[in-house]
Amino acid sequence: MYSEWRSLHLVIQNDQGHTSVLHSYPESVGREVANAVVHPLGQALVTPSVAGSESLLKTDKEVKWTMEVICYGLTLPLDGETVKYCVDVYTDWIMALVLPKDSIPLPVIKEPNLYVQSILKHLQNLFVPRQEQGSSQIRLCLQVLRAIQKLARESSIMARETWEVLLLFLLQINDILLAPPTVQGGIAENLAEKLIGVLFEVWLLACTRCFPTPPYWKTAKEMVANWRHHPAVVEQWSKVICALTSRLLRFTYGPSFPPFKVPDEDANLIPPEMDNECVAQTWFRFLHMLRYCYFSFSCSLPGVLGQEPYCNSLMDFSVAGGAKVDSTHICIMCLLLSLFPQGQALSCSFCIRSRSLSAVVDKHFVLLPVAAAWMISLPALSHILWGLETTLFSSVTSTDWSVWVNLALRTSPLVALLFKILLRNTVNFHRGANCCFLLFL
Numbered sequence: 001m002y003s004e005w006r007s008l009h010l011v012i013q014n015d016q017g018h019t020s021v022l023h024s025y026p027e028s029v030g031r032e033v034a035n036a037v038v039h040p041l042g043q044a045l046v047t048p049s050v051a052g053s054e055s056l057l058k059t060d061k062e063v064k065w066t067m068e069v070i071c072y073g074l075t076l077p078l079d080g081e082t083v084k085y086c087v088d089v090y091t092d093w094i095m096a097l098v099l100p101k102d103s104i105p106l107p108v109i110k111e112p113n114l115y116v117q118s119i120l121k122h123l124q125n126l127f128v129p130r131q132e133q134g135s136s137q138i139r140l141c142l143q144v145l146r147a148i149q150k151l152a153r154e155s156s157i158m159a160r161e162t163w164e165v166l167l168l169f170l171l172q173i174n175d176i177l178l179a180p181p182t183v184q185g186g187i188a189e190n191l192a193e194k195l196i197g198v199l200f201e202v203w204l205l206a207c208t209r210c211f212p213t214p215p216y217w218k219t220a221k222e223m224v225a226n227w228r229h230h231p232a233v234v235e236q237w238s239k240v241i242c243a244l245t246s247r248l249l250r251f252t253y254g255p256s257f258p259p260f261k262v263p264d265e266d267a268n269l270i271p272p273e274m275d276n277e278c279v280a281q282t283w284f285r286f287l288h289m290l291r292y293c294y295f296s297f298s299c300s301l302p303g304v305l306g307q308e309p310y311c312n313s314l315m316d317f318s319v320a321g322g323a324k325v326d327s328t329h330i331c332i333m334c335l336l337l338s339l340f341p342q343g344q345a346l347s348c349s350f351c352i353r354s355r356s357l358s359a360v361v362d363k364h365f366v367l368l369p370v371a372a373a374w375m376i377s378l379p380a381l382s383h384i385l386w387g388l389e390t391t392l393f394s395s396v397t398s399t400d401w402s403v404w405v406n407l408a409l410r411t412s413p414l415v416a417l418l419f420k421i422l423l424r425n426t427v428n429f430h431r432g433a434n435c436c437f438l439l440f441l
Contacts, residue, residue, distance in 0.1 A: 001218075001221075002214050002215075002217060002218035002221070005214040005218050006215055006218075007215065007218050008216065008218075008219040009219055009222055009223070012168055012171065012175075015121065015168075017118065018071065018122055018124040018125050019071070020068045020075075020122075022034070022068065022069065022071075022072035023075075030072045030076075031076060031082075033069055034069050034070075034072050034076060034082055034086075037066060037069045037073075038069065038085045038086055038089070041066070041089050042085025042088050042089060044056065045088050045089065045092055045103060046088065054102050054103075055102070055103055055106070058105070058106065060107040063105045063107045063115070067119070067122065070086045073085075073086040074086050074122060074123065074125035075125045077130065078130060078132065078136045078137055078140075083126070083140065084140060087123075087126065087143055090122065090123060090144075091143060091144060091147040092104065093108050093116075094116050094119055094147060095147070095151070096108050096109050096112035096116070097116055097151060097157060097158055097162070098150065098151060098155050099154075100112075112157070113158065113159045113161065116151075116165075117161065117162055117165045120166060121165070121169065123144055124169065124172055124176070126140060126141060126144060127141055127177060128176060129176075129177065129187055129188070134186070134187050137187055142191070145194055145198045148166070148202065149202070152166065152201070152202040152205045153205065158209075160210045163206050163209065163210050164212075164216070166202060167203065167206060167216055167220075168219075170195075170198065170199040170202060170203075171199070171219060171220060173195065174196060174199055174223065174227065175226065177191060177192075177195060178195065178196070178230050179223075179226040182229055188230070189230075192232040192233065193235075196227070196230075196233050196236045196237075197232075197236050200236055200237070200240050201269060203220070204240070204270060204271060204274070205271055207278055207282045208271045211278065217289070220289055221289050224289055224290060225290075228290070234290070239269065240286055241283070241286055241287060242262045243262050243266045243267050243269050243270050244270060244283040245260060245283065246259070246260045246261070246262045246267065248279055251276045252280075
C-alpha cells in the first residue's frame with residue numbers, strides 16, 4: 001500500500017533531539033547542574049505564593065540553555081524531585097499552544113510551535129524504562145500523556161510541523177515501551193492502554209486538521225506490528241475501526257441502512273468536525289494499520305522464528321536474559337487473546353463491501369475465517385480476507401476448500417472444528433460477487 005514511500009523509522013532512530021550537551025560531561029556534573037537549575041523553576045510552579053509570578057527566564061538564550069538542562073534532568077533517576085520538576089515545567093510550557101500564562105517564558109509564548117517541537121523530543125527521555133521507582137515513572141508518564149491530549153484537543157494554532165513532531169513522538173514512546181516482550185507488572189503493561197489510546201486519538205485529530213502524509217502511515221504500520229502482543233493495542237484499534245465503520249455506513253448507505261451501534265465512548269473518538277471524505281480515507285488506512293496477524297502465530301513454529309521484527313526483539317530479549325524462546329512465552333499467549341477484538345472489527349468492516357449483508361451487520365458477529373487463517377497460518381487466505389481492493393473470495397473453488405479442510409484436519413482438532421463450523425455457516429453469493437462467512441456468537 002505504501003511501497004513507493006519511505007518509512008520514517010530510521011529518521012526516528014537517528015534523531016538526536018532528545019540528547020543534551022550535559023551528556024558530554026561526567027554524570028555527577030550533569031546531575032548537580034540539573035538539580036540546581038530545575039528546582040527553582042519547579043518550586044515556582046507549585047508554591048502558591050509565587051504561582052502567579054512571571055517566569056524567571058526572559059530571553060531566548062536563557063530559555064534554550066535551560067532546556068538543555070531540563071532535557072538532561074529527564075534522564076536522571078527518580079529518587080529525588082528533579083525529574084518531577086522537569087515534567088511540571090515542560091507540561092506547563094507546552095500549554096503556550098493552548099492558553100499562554102505568566103509562568104511561561106515570553107520567548108516560548110512568542111514562538112510556541114518551535115519550542116514545543118523541542119520539548120516533545122526531550123520528553124522522550126521520561127519514557128525510557130528505569131529499574132527503580134516504577135510507580136513514580138508511571139505517574140509522571142500519565143501526566144505527560146494527559147497534557148498531550150489537552151494540547152491536541154484544544155490547540156488551534158498548532159502548525160503542521162508540530163503535528164508531525166507530535167505524531168513521531170507518540171510513535172517513539174509507544175515503541176520504546178511496547179515493542180519489547182511483555183514483563184508482568186512492568187511499566188509497559190501499566191501504560192499500554194493509555195499510550196495506544198492517546199496515540200490513536202491524536203492521530204485521528206491530526207487526520208482532521210492536517211492529514212498525515214503516506215510516510216507517517218507507513219511508519220505507524222511498521223511500528224504497530226511490533227506491539228501486537230499487547231492486548232490493549234488490538235482492543236484500541238478495534239474500537240477505532242468500529243467507530244469509523246459506524247460513521248462510514250451512515251453516510252455511504254444513508255438513513256435506511258441499519259445502524260451499526262457502538263458505545264458513545266468509542267464513537268467520541270472520531271472528531272465531530274471530520275468530514276465524510278476524511279472518514280473514508282482514515283477508515284481505509286486504519287484498517288490496514290494492523291498488519292497480517294498470521295505472522296504472529298507462525299513465530300511460534302519451528303524454523304519461522306525471527307522472520308518478523310517482533311520475533312527478532314523477542315529473540316534478542318531472550319538471548320540476553322538467558323531464557324529459552326518457546327510458544328509458551330507470555331507474548332504469544334497475549335496474541336491469542338487478541339484474536340476476538342481484531343476479528344470483530346474486521347467483520348463489521350468487511351460487511352461494508354456488500355449491502356446484501358445489511359440485515360445481519362451487528363457487533364455480535366465475528367468473521368470466522370480470519371481466526372481460522374490466523375490459527376493455521378495460511379497467508380493466501382489471510383491476504384484475501386485483508387485486501388479490500390479485490391472482491392472477497394470471488395475465485396474460490398470447491399477444490400480450494402477441500403485442500404484447506406484437509407490441511408486443517410492434519411493440523412489440530414481445534415482448527416478442524418473451526419473449519420467444520422466455517423463450512424456449515426457459509427453464505428455463498430454468485431461468482432464474482434462478495435462472499436462473507438459469519439458466525440453468530
